[in-house]
Amino acid sequence: MSVKTLTIDGTAIAIEEGATILQAAKEAGVPIPTLCHLEGVSDVGACRLCLVEVKGINKLLPACVTEVAEGMDIQTNTEKLQTYRRMTVELLFAEGNHVCSVCVANNNCELQDVAVQVGMDHSRFTYRFPDRGVDISHKQFGIDHNRCILCTRCVRVCDEVEGAHVWDVAQRGAACYIVSGLNQPWGEVDACTSCGKCVDACPTGAIFRKGDTTAEKIGDRAKLEFLVTAREQQKWTR
């Protein structure tokens, strides 16, 4: 396999062809904030948090879905990128209803973490306060659409790792929401195996275990990566 050489924030790095900028950055030890990226499943470029600047290309590119190319000169943390990242996170907070103090994911939420990372101390955008639903028809789990950021990690993990494909995205634009089955209550979807992978994949408090109350949802993200390497490389211990 051929190798590409490129620079990330001035550091030269070599990585095999077909790798993404995000993988290259990880190898180079350069942190890029992400939300919709999840180790073990495919990338879709939904959240736009991982945007980077590539010299000679006058638009910002999502690092998680952009393949490396020979001689790329990449900047990951310019003032422009910092501005956009913070704006993106502010918009995510203003779009749904994030009441962290009463959320199952408080203290264990990746959205909270990136808010800290990008330095968001308030949202400059007017809160929408949408009236989104909560579905607790499933015996073990629930989904609170108010906290969903439409990263589609649940959709991908259920389809690609569990093979059940319970989740999908319905509607368009601001009306988008995650549906189970054919837009049925989750508890009525026969395809759901109750494996709980979507609970661990969800970066926020949107999908949770029933019985978990404020700040009690502790995600085990590494479990998914472990499952995938276990299957692909027959490594069954961690």
Add this chain to the structure above:
Amino acid sequence: MDKIKFATVWLAGCSGCHMSFLDLDEWLIDLAAAVDVVFSPVGCDLKTYPDGVDVCLVEGAIANQENLELIYDVRRKTKLLISFGDCAVTANVPAMRNMLGSSSAVLKRAYLELGDVTPQLPDEPGIVPELLDRVVPVHEVVPVDIFMPGCPPSADRIRATLEPLLKGEMPVMEGRSMIKFG
């Protein structure tokens, strides 16, 4: 040098942020030595917000007519206004009623549908302030100088915000210990 004129106000919040302020324990003695508390539900008996306040901690969202009038008054008379806690910064729990729509829908739900004994709508003009249709964060109404998230912000976070101000410096609102919500 004149002492810093310090105030705190309590709008639509649970008072938890003020309780956390009282958690500053013995540092309150140092604070009291450095400031004059000119208005505060927990530190002063005055009923009208005075002129020439240097620093004011504002707890709570803007939910009713009284909150609205007070915040305009506070902004007019205060040099440095701090949004104190998640209710002030995001509207937080008080804003969960926004999902019901207008104030009349909220009152109907709370006082008629859920009222088990003599259900009736509160109506005392001039005594009970009217609800606004929407609960909003402070900065949607007046400019805010410093944002201190947290529900409530810990005593350590409050101290780390106020201490630099006493020395005439601005606090650095960065990192998990200073700006994590919830």
